[in-house]
Amino acid sequence: xSPLDLLVAVPLALMIAALLLGTWVRWxxxxxxxxxxxLTVWLLLxxxxxxxxxxxxxxxxxxxxxxxGVAQLMVGAMAACASIVGLYALHEFAPGPDRSxxxxxxxxxxxxxxxxxxxxxxxxxTDLFNLYIALEMVSLAAVAMAAMGSLRAALRYxxxxxxxxxxxxxxxxxxxxxxxxxxVTLLAEMARPDLATKxxxxxxxxxxxIKAAVFPLHGWLPPAHAAAPAPxxxxxxxxxxxxxxxxxxxxxxxxFPAIVAPAGLEVLGWLGALAVLYGSVQxxxxxxxxxxxxxxxxxxxxYLLLAFPLVATAAGxxxxxxxxxxxxxxxxxxxxxxxxxxGLMLKAVxxxxxxxxHGLARAMPLTVAAFGLAAVSLMGLPPSAGFIAxxxxxxxxxxxxxxxxxxxxxxGGLMAAVYLFNPLAWTFAxxxxxxxxxxxxxxxxxxxxxxxxxVSLGFAGQAMVDVAASATSARLPAAxxxxxx
Amino acid sequence: MTVLLHLYPLTGxxxxxxxxxxxxxxxxxxxxxxxxxxxxxxxFLVLGGLGRGAASTDPFPQALVITGIVVAVAxxxxxxxxxxxxxxxxxxxxxxxxxxxxxDHT
Numbered sequence: 001x002s003p004l005d006l007l008v009a010v011p012l013a014l015m016i017a018a019l020l021l022g023t024w025v026r027w028x029x030x031x032x033x034x035x036x037x038x039l040t041v042w043l044l045l046x047x048x049x050x051x052x053x054x055x056x057x058x059x060x061x062x063x064x065x066x067x068x069g070v071a072q073l074m075v076g077a078m079a080a081c082a083s084i085v086g087l088y089a090l091h092e093f094a095p096g097p098d099r100s101x102x103x104x105x106x107x108x109x110x111x112x113x114x115x116x117x118x119x120x121x122x123x124x125x126t127d128l129f130n131l132y133i134a135l136e137m138v139s140l141a142a143v144a145m146a147a148m149g150s151l152r153a154a155l156r157y158x159x160x161x162x163x164x165x166x167x168x169x170x171x172x173x174x175x176x177x178x179x180x181x182x183x184v185t186l187l188a189e190m191a192r193p194d195l196a197t198k199x200x201x202x203x204x205x206x207x208x209x210i211k212a213a214v215f216p217l218h219g220w221l222p223p224a225h226a227a228a229p230a231p232x233x234x235x236x237x238x239x240x241x242x243x244x245x246x247x248x249x250x251x252x253x254x255x256f257p258a259i260v261a262p263a264g265l266e267v268l269g270w271l272g273a274l275a276v277l278y279g280s281v282q283x284x285x286x287x288x289x290x291x292x293x294x295x296x297x298x299x300x301x302x303y304l305l306l307a308f309p310l311v312a313t314a315a316g317x318x319x320x321x322x323x324x325x326x327x328x329x330x331x332x333x334x335x336x337x338x339x340x341x342x343g344l345m346l347k348a349v350x351x352x353x354x355x356x357x358h359g360l361a362r363a364m365p366l367t368v369a370a371f372g373l374a375a376v377s378l379m380g381l382p383p384s385a386g387f388i389a390x391x392x393x394x395x396x397x398x399x400x401x402x403x404x405x406x407x408x409x410x411x412g413g414l415m416a417a418v419y420l421f422n423p424l425a426w427t428f429a430x431x432x433x434x435x436x437x438x439x440x441x442x443x444x445x446x447x448x449x450x451x452x453x454x455v456s457l458g459f460a461g462q463a464m465v466d467v468a469a470s471a472t473s474a475r476l477p478a479a480x481x482x483x484x485x
Numbered sequence: 486m487t488v489l490l491h492l493y494p495l496t497g498x499x500x501x502x503x504x505x506x507x508x509x510x511x512x513x514x515x516x517x518x519x520x521x522x523x524x525x526x527x528x529f530l531v532l533g534g535l536g537r538g539a540a541s542t543d544p545f546p547q548a549l550v551i552t553g554i555v556v557a558v559a560x561x562x563x564x565x566x567x568x569x570x571x572x573x574x575x576x577x578x579x580x581x582x583x584x585x586x587x588x589d590h591t
Contacts, residue, residue, distance in 0.1 A: 061545060129549055136556050140563065151571045155514055158564055162521045163508060165560075169553060170501065170528045176546060177494075177535035 002052040003042040004065035004124055007075060010035060011117030018109040025109045026090055032113070033083045040079040044072055048470045051126075060181035065124040069470040070325055074123040074246060077329035080453060081238050081336045082116050088340050088446035089231035104148055104229065115141035115235060122243040126254075128172050128182040128204075131247050135211060136165055142224075142240040149227030157224040160217075164210030168247075171204030184255045193259040201256055205268075208251075211244030214305055215275035218298045222282075225294040230343020233290065237297045238336040242328055245304050253311065253321075265309040272305025273408045280415035288352050289342050289423055293335070296419060299412065300331045300378065303393065306405055310396045318469040319399075323392030325468040326461075330385035330454055334377035337450035341371040344443060345427075348436035354426050361427040363436045366444050368427045373451035375420035377458075380413045385457035388464070493534025500527030514571075518564045525557045 051066040093105035118137030139161045147154035178196045213221040279299030286292040307324035344367045349356045361368040377386035397406040504523030529550045
């Protein structure tokens with residue numbers, strides 16, 4: 001037994017339990033949180049480069065799960081995020097007096113656990129075919145969650161996600177035909193720069209760019225994320241897009257670092273820069289709060305791609321790598337907090353436009369504070385985790401003389417300030433206090449806890465850099481051969 | 486023999502191209518899902534065909550293909566259900582459907 005397979009198996013078992021439990025389904029969370037927290041702590045305590053092959057089937061046939069720095073940070077942030085969003089959802093999907101919300105409640109919980117298990121599998125696997133399965137599990141849960149808000153947006157998301165999955169699968173088929181294995185660590189040892197490998201890498205990257213909603217393949221994201229109920233939006237924006245990103249990391253920096261052309265990395269960097277600029281401009285133009293937050297996701301995903309050429313050039317120093325990884329988890333926590341806070345505010349005023357928030361800071365100070373703290377991390381202001389991430393990336397960009405990347409990092413931060421100050425300004429507008437229904441304390445606490453976590457992780461900056469850096473050493477094939485069975 | 490060995494992957498590639506072309510030109514979501522299924526069939530043919538040796542057949546790609554087919558069937562069923570729900574909502578513009586569409590802010 002290893003925490004590595006339990007982290008995938010337990011949420012899936014919980015999913016089946018959630019399908020069977022009926023009316024009591026939402027209380028399953030109270031079992032899930034301590035168990036998953038325990039497993040996550042166990043994972044964080046594992047020695048560096050621990051790996052486990054599922055069912056004792058050895059490579060190249062078996063499926064390897066591995067605890068490198070990226071996996072540890074992502075699974076940890078995922079556990080925090082899912083636990084707190086789950087607590088918020090406990091109220092969101094409580095049976096109403098007319099039992100109208102219960103249909104959503106029944107549907108939400110199995111999807112919630114499916115997403116949790118799928119995302120953990122995506123963060124931990126090194127087997128490209130297993131990653132395909134993880135990608136599909138996450139997409140299935142994500143589409144169904146999006147369908148709770150808008151069926152049309154969900155259908156659009158589903159069709160485009162299906163094409164992304166198949167592009168990825170085509171790449172897996174080509175790689176298997178060429179190397180007779182689909183394990184990342186084994187591929188790294190025998191990668192050849194031939195046409196089949198390059199084609200496979202190209203189609204897989206294209207598929208993953210769809211899944212991660214990278215500009216210009218982001219079209220499905222804003223309608224799907226903005227229409228879903230608040231806890232679903234939080235999970236979609238915080239977690240689902242990160243799974244595609246982590247698989248991109250595995251491909252570009254673990255399986256094929258030796259054969260990727262610098263031009264390919266440059267293209268990804270450019271796409272990232274365009275995503276930051278385009279997403280920010282669109283976020284500034286929105287007058288619906290949830291659409292604004294959704295476009296902010298498009299912009300923030302851009303930074304992850306912008307970091308690709310910086311990471312590749314920064315040979316030896318893990319600064320850019322750590323910056324990229326920390327940005328992923330900082331965005332995870334801050335964006336989940338922001339969607340939950342936005343959900344509470346919009347429910348209170350029964351509207352969805354920015355001007356509906358008029359004077360809300362006096363009626364819901366804690367929720368507006370949570371939104372503000374999440375904004376601090378997204379803008380990259382000190383001392384937040386978002387600041388550490390952008391600082392490390394900026395440092396790497398300046399060191400390498402990547403003037404354009406540095407400029408995008410700075411301009412992107414300023415634009416984030418513009419689009420996030422806009423809703424905050426509305427909450428402080430006027431002098432009257434709008435009358436709103438009081439929300440349950442747990443629901444007010446959830447976004448605040450996530451936002452505080454995003455800001456206070458900045459104080460643990462060095463620790464996070466160390467954990468993330470263990471990934472850079474794990475990229476050497478020798479370091480991953482250790483087995484803790 | 487070599488022609489036969491390459492027949493399956495080449496047919497697979499042709500199916501992938503055909504399916505992708507269909508996906509791009511067809512507008513109805515049901516047709517798009519069918520087109521994507523053609524792409525899927527092509528990929529499975531590539532995967533299975535390349536695992537076929539002259540003397541023996543490698544079972545590993547077959548296991549991958551079977552898993553892939555299970556995923557494809559599940560997703561197709563899910564997509565068909567989603568299309569049905571959208572069609573129902575459009576056909577019955579009662580309160581429930583109206584509430585659903587006003588949820589869609591964007």
